[in-house]
Amino acid sequence: MTVQPVAWRDGVVAILDQTQLPERVVIEEFDDWRGVAEAIHMMKVRGAPAIGIAAAYGLALAARQIEAPTMDAFRAAFGSVCAAFAQTRPTAVNLFGAIERLQQVVAQSQTPDEARARLLEAAQALQHEDYAADRAMAQHGAALLPPHARVMTICNTGALATGGIGTALGIIRVAHEQGKLQHVYACETRPRMQGLKLTAWELLQEGIPFEVIADSAAGTLMAQGKVDAVITGADRIAANGDTANKIGTYTLAVLAHHHRIPFYIAAPETTIDPTTPDGAAIPIEYRDPTELTHIGGLQVAPTGAPALNPAFDVTPASLITAIITEKGVYRPPYRFGG
Numbered sequence: 001m002t003v004q005p006v007a008w009r010d011g012v013v014a015i016l017d018q019t020q021l022p023e024r025v026v027i028e029e030f031d032d033w034r035g036v037a038e039a040i041h042m043m044k045v046r047g048a049p050a051i052g053i054a055a056a057y058g059l060a061l062a063a064r065q066i067e068a069p070t071m072d073a074f075r076a077a078f079g080s081v082c083a084a085f086a087q088t089r090p091t092a093v094n095l096f097g098a099i100e101r102l103q104q105v106v107a108q109s110q111t112p113d114e115a116r117a118r119l120l121e122a123a124q125a126l127q128h129e130d131y132a133a134d135r136a137m138a139q140h141g142a143a144l145l146p147p148h149a150r151v152m153t154i155c156n157t158g159a160l161a162t163g164g165i166g167t168a169l170g171i172i173r174v175a176h177e178q179g180k181l182q183h184v185y186a187c188e189t190r191p192r193m194q195g196l197k198l199t200a201w202e203l204l205q206e207g208i209p210f211e212v213i214a215d216s217a218a219g220t221l222m223a224q225g226k227v228d229a230v231i232t233g234a235d236r237i238a239a240n241g242d243t244a245n246k247i248g249t250y251t252l253a254v255l256a257h258h259h260r261i262p263f264y265i266a267a268p269e270t271t272i273d274p275t276t277p278d279g280a281a282i283p284i285e286y287r288d289p290t291e292l293t294h295i296g297g298l299q300v301a302p303t304g305a306p307a308l309n310p311a312f313d314v315t316p317a318s319l320i321t322a323i324i325t326e327k328g329v330y331r332p333p334y335r336f337g338g
Contacts, residue, residue: 003016003160003161003202003205004016005018005045005047005050005054005081005159005160005161005162006045006050006053006054006057006127006163008057008060008120010124011031011064012029012030012031012061013030013035013036013059013061014027014028014029014030014031014056014058014300015027015028015029015030015036015039015044015045015054015254016044016045016160016223016304017039017044018044018045018046018070018160018198019042019043019044019152021160021198021201022197022198022200022201023198023208024162028044030058030061031061031115032061032065033058033059033061033062033065033081035085035128035325035329036054036057036058036061037055037058037085037088037170037293038056038109039054039086040054040055040058040085040088040089040095041088041089043114043192045182046156046160046194047157047160047161047233047237047266048092048093048094048095048161048164048234048267048271049130049161049162049167049270049271050091050095050160050161050162050163051088051089051092051095051164052094052095052097052098052126052130052270052337053094053096053098053123053126053127053130053163055085055088055095055098055185056098056100056101056102056122056123056126056127057123058084058085059078059082059098059099059102059119059123059209060102060116060119060120060122060123060127062078062081062325062326063078063106063112063115063116063119064116066078066081066112067174068112070114071109071110071115071146073281074106074112074115075106075107075167075327078103078106078115080101082099082102082103084142085099086099086313089285090138090283091235091236091244091282091283091284091285091311091312092195092235092236092287093235093236093270093271093272093273093276094235094268094270094271095234097270098126099179101122101338102119102122102123102295105119106119108168111304112310114143114314116295120130120311126163127137128163129163130162130163130164130268130270131163131164131165133151133164133166133268133269133270133285133326134162134163134164134165134166134167134170134268134326135164135165135170135326136326137167137170137171137266137267137268137325137326138165138170138171138173138283139174140324140325140326140329141168141170141171141174141175141231141264141266141324141329142171142174142175142178142180144152144229144262144264144322144324144329145175145180145228145229146180146229147170147180147230148180148181148182149175149180149181149182149183149184149228149229150183150226150227150228150229151172151183151184151185151227151228151229151230152185152186152187152218152221152227152231152252153168153169153172153184153185153187153195153199153230153231153244153247154186154187154195154232154248154249154320155187155188155194155195155199155232155233155245155246155248155255156194156195156198156199156202156214156253157169157170157190157195157199157232157233157266158168158170158173158198158199158202159202160198160202161233161255162227162268166202167233167234167266167267168231168232168233168264168266168270169199169202169203170266170310171264171266171314171324172184172208172220172231173206173208173327176206176208181208181209182209182212183210183211184203184209184210184211185207185210185211185213185221185226185227186199186200186203186210186211186212186213186215187212187213187215187218187248188212188213188214188215189215189246189248190215190248190292191291191295192291192307194246195212199212200212204209214253214294215248218251218252218255219255222255222256222258222259222261223259227256227259227261228261228262229262229263229264230252230253230256230261230263230264231245231264231265231266232246232249232252232263232264232265232266233245233265233266233267234265234266234267234271235271235312235325236271236273236276236282236335237265237267237271237272237273237334238276238277238278238279238281238282238317238336239273239274239275239276239277239278239322239334239335239337240277240278240279240317240334240335240336241317241320241323241330241332241333241334242278242279242280242282242314242315242316242317243265243267243277243314243315243320244282244312244313244314244315245265245313246311246312247310247311247312247313247316248313249313250313250314250315250319251313252314253316253318253319253320254319256260256319257273258321262321262322262325263315263319263320263321264320264321264322264324265315265322265323265324266323266324266325267323267324267325268325268326269325269326269327272336274336275337276335277316278316279315279316282312282314283311284310284311284313284314285310285311285312286308286309286310286311287309287310287311288309289306289308289309290307291309292308292309293305294308317334318331318332320332320334
């Protein structure tokens with residue numbers, strides 16, 4: 001299976017609309033950077049690495065739309081576009097890494113035309129690097145799993161979320177290829193159901209044995225001895241190893257710790273943010289409460305019921321057995337950035 005959530009196609013940014021999966025496979029093409037920014041905010045493209053790639057292509061697209069008589073004017077206009085992209089998904093550090101990388105390209109360019117050409121090259125390089133990182137990460141992670149491993153995961157961390165085969169789900173995929181994987185338990189991941197909709201869709205495409213479970217069933221399966229490891233992705237890893245990921249990840253980490261089950265984080269090096277000292281400094285995105293009170297557009301909560309909808313939580317480094325990246329496996333104590 002070839003899944004590409006984001007692509008550059010002859011001057012437009014093509015995005016696989018993940019809000020319509022698994023019922024429909026719809027690819028939207030954007031010829032205006034504002035559409036790309038909105039697609040990120042509305043989670044048509046999601047997953048920290050894929051968000052960074054989409055933003056990079058969106059910025060390359062914006063550069064083609066900026067009409068500026070001087071390089072200073074071009075830089076000012078480009079800076080405004082960068083600020084707009086920074087507001088789309090504040091927790092995902094890959095978004096800010098992509099913005100910073102492309103801002104450096106503009107700073108080093110002498111003319112708008114040079115900047116436009118180099119920005120597209122930088123965005124394409126970002127995608128190629130993520131593809132290679134996923135493969136290396138998967139090899140490191142699969143080596144940690146025992147034979148006939150039964151693995152639990154949350155959210156979606158596969159090809160839909162990255163520029164390659166995925167982070168946590170990439171490890172699962174390679175373990176399956178190696179004959180080491182027995183079964184996967186995919187948490188549904190309320191409220192947007194990325195596990196139920198997206199992870200299940202990818203696992204079906206790959207022919208990997210799995211079952212989707214309610215988020216609240218995780219502890220029971222662990223207590224029954226049916227889980228050998230938990231592997232999740234990350235949207236930001238602080239300098240001390242504290243990790244922000246999809247809401248519900250912290251709960252899995254606590255349960256895994258109680259049942260003495262290894263809990264692994266899988267993410268590219270670009271997700272490590274050495275400028276954020278710890279989890280308390282990670283900004284947490286809060287989303288529209290209707291994502292919680294409505295399912296598929298159908299209201300399931302009483303009218304007027306207040307709802308709190310944090311999109312992420314923070315897992316303390318003390319609960320993380322290891323952090324797996326393309327460079328290898330980090331173990332406690334975690335000290336990123338010197």
